[in-house]
Amino acid sequence: MPVIKIGGSIQKDERDFELIAKRIERYADQKGKTVVVTSALKGVTNGLIEATENREKAVEIVSEIYDRHVKLLSKVSEGAEFENAFKALSKLADELFRIAWSIKVLDETSMRVRDYILSFGERMASVTLSAMLRARKIDAEAYTEPVIVTDDSFGEANVIEDLSAMEARKVLDTKSKIVVVPGFIGKTQTNRYTTVGRGGSDYTATLLAKLLGFPEVRLITEVPGIMTADPRKFSGARTISRLTLEEAMELAQMGAKRLHPRTFEPMLDRDIKVYIEGLYDEGFTLVQGGCNSLDKLKGIAVLEDLKLISVESTNIVGKIGSAARVMETAREAGVNIISLSQPASETTIHIVVDSMNSRRLTSRLQELRDLDSVRVEDVSAVSVVGCGLRNKDLFKEVLREASSFELASISRGLRNVSVTFLTSKDEGFNLAKDLHEVVVKWIN
Ligand SMILES: Nc1ncnc2c1ncn2[C@@H]1O[C@H](COP(=O)(O)OP(=O)(O)O)[C@@H](O)[C@H]1O
Ligand SMILES: N[C@@H](CC(=O)OP(=O)(O)O)C(=O)O
Structure with a gap:
């Protein structure tokens, strides 16, 4: 049924x-x-x-x-x-x-x-x-x-x-x-x-x-299924024939095919097959099961209109609760944190938020005592998704391609089936285009 x-x-x-x-x-x-x-x-x-x-x-x-x-x-x-x-x-x-x-x-x-x-x-x-x-x-x-x-x-x-x-x-x-x-x-x-x-x-x-x-x-x-990239923006986008559940969850979370981020959650503890298929063309994507050795790279997704907020201060180094203070400020401002990181030197806390809400948060952060500066930059997040990223050689190939761009951060997603690069807003599309070419080379 x-x-x-x-x-x-x-x-x-x-x-x-x-x-x-x-x-x-x-x-x-x-x-x-x-x-x-x-x-x-x-x-x-x-x-x-x-x-x-x-x-x-x-x-x-x-x-x-x-x-x-x-x-x-x-x-x-x-x-x-x-x-x-x-x-x-x-x-x-x-x-x-x-x-x-x-x-x-x-x-x-x-x-x-x-x-x-x-x-x-x-x-x-x-x-x-x-x-x-x-x-x-x-x-x-x-x-x-x-x-x-x-x-x-x-x-x-x-x-x-x-x-x-x-x-x-x-x-x-x-x-x-x-x-x-x-x-x-x-x-x-x-x-x-x-x-x-x-x-x-x-x-x-x-x-x-x-x-x-x-x-x-x-x-x-x-559209004839979930594609390697948004077909409106990437002319070489192709339909992905099969996605594992974790790959689909990562793509949905990043807005591929404008899916609700929770679309695949109900499949987590049930044996349900989900087909995404075109009305006008016969293509489809089947979402089912987990990673196997045949799964390589599947697609890219891009989040635009983001702000990278960098909270810098020597006063936060080694102080228990510094990161919590920043997170708490975001919670009070009602702003969702899309990504966060801190170098081991602890001198900076980076958080990424939607541009729409960023001002609400930066003004509150600027009011905090002890911080040297709160810098704000326009950035894009470009993700590559595929179980093959667990393979060292494939991961290296993706990293090599991305390394010709200036990257603010690199982070891994659910069960290592995705990698997200943060770059300046101006570089976002070019990075996505180059990474998409790598994906299309490896899609099976
Ligand atoms: N990776 C992707 N694969 C397919 N479509 C995508 C992808 N990323 C973005 N899209 C966009 O998603 C749109 C379909 O989503 P949406 O309009 O919400 O469909 P529906 O109303 O049928 O749910 C397509 O027109 C396409 O431009
Ligand atoms: N109509 C709602 C819900 C929805 O899922 O729409 P669609 O299937 O067109 O993405 C929306 O536009 O958000």
Whole structure:
């Protein structure tokens, strides 16, 4: 029994829906249940975020989003299927319009309201997608409420697995063979809508497979699998045919294919196969199992828009708690540390954070006593991923290539299947290009 996830990138128009229907039919279980997890239509989540930020235009924006769903619905369904889905969409839209008006009038939102607004993207998509399937005489129905339970960390909520397992099982009680459920969103124990973070539908799909005991997940998207690099930026990028679980986790963590960083976590203690496959091209990546001697290099990933903050002082040398003080400052500022290091001389503590939040942290660090200086530089992190990095010769080859660039640091990732180089923002792309060539030479 499969979980099939339909990405937002492939939900643009009726031509996409035609292909999606065929793909769902291809994989749907003939006897048992098939769960289809849907993302919001392409661009809808971004549109809803804009509504929460540009509140003066909130009503206009949600009205465009509603019209887009109705227009698509009218192209992919007719008769009773259209009527029923239209009613369901309009009911959701009424609720959405009311909130849009409120935030416009109050000119205020909170993360909780933001998540509530974002939930409509996936909920409306569930209605539209299942109506399209029913119009093709496929036995499907929509589930418009969240199927997972989370805490109340709005914007990046944490899943509560045992409660989610109970909630997810309700999906199996539906009458139809195929049930279309919203990805990305959850609800708290007091029934407030939450979201699990951008790209979260991939995570919903693998999590449901774990919670429901389904052995297979198909993440259907616009690219033919996870590729050696982002194909939009690297013209020589190729599809990776197989990734081990640790390789996939490292790539997801670094943002490859804009996967949610937790996408592969549910596979850790379960035997689940995950396929990432293209809707338009037949290519795919299979994620399964661990490293073996055939696994060499698989891909690169680049994180841009980072700041390297170097805290320098002779006063921190040999003082227990110096690093803790820096970390504590980051915690107080609510800033996530992406990477950290300190030379054995202990004279500097380097931390890497997202550019967006860096000012909040640097100003607090500058207020700390005893520090000589707090330097800030624009950097990129370029990672190479592959089990082959455990092999000395391959690792040396990667290091040799990287050594022609000025590197601020080198660090190893999960079970040594990745290596990350920190370099200046200006050098990032060239370093990535050169390392990508090494990867393509060794990919099998
Ligand atoms: N290593 C990679 N392999 C494939 N795609 C990648 C990679 N890195 C970045 N991407 C980008 O991810 C995009 C697909 O992600 P996304 O738009 O979130 O898909 P979906 O909406 O189907 O989940 C592609 O358009 C591609 O540009
Ligand atoms: N719609 C959400 C969740 C998601 O997973 O979307 P997509 O499948 O398009 O990456 C987002 O844009 O973040």
